[in-house]
Amino acid sequence: MEFIMPLLPFIAIILVMYFLMIRPAQKKQREVQEMQESLQKGDDIITIGGVHGRVESFDQKHMYILTDDQGTVLKFERVALKEVVK
Numbered sequence: 001m002e003f004i005m006p007l008l009p010f011i012a013i014i015l016v017m018y019f020l021m022i023r024p025a026q027k028k029q030r031e032v033q034e035m036q037e038s039l040q041k042g043d044d045i046i047t048i049g050g051v052h053g054r055v056e057s058f059d060q061k062h063m064y065i066l067t068d069d070q071g072t073v074l075k076f077e078r079v080a081l082k083e084v085v086k
Contacts, residue, residue, distance in 0.1 A: 036078050039063065044085040047076055052085075 039045075043055045045065065053065035056073055063081070065074050 035084060036081055039078070039081065039084070045081055046083045046085060047080045048082045049080065051076075 053067040056064040056066045
């Protein structure tokens with residue numbers, strides 16, 4: 001019992017850190033991964049850099065985005081996807 005009492009504050013700090021920092025970060029990462037996996041041709045998206053466009057095609061690592069009416073297509077890494085616009 002004497003060994004547990006001094007460790008209780010450290011255990012409490014670790015538990016608080018887990019519930020306030022680590023767990024929400026894991027949940028956010030899971031949501032981002034699901035969004036990237038559900039990407040489809042024709043989806044309107046916004047990249048991390050703020051580029052708006054429509055998905056023309058994609059493969060495992062890249063996506064090709066139509067950015068304007070003139071037919072400009074840009075190549076992005078799939079991890080650059082910030083949001084799929086509904």
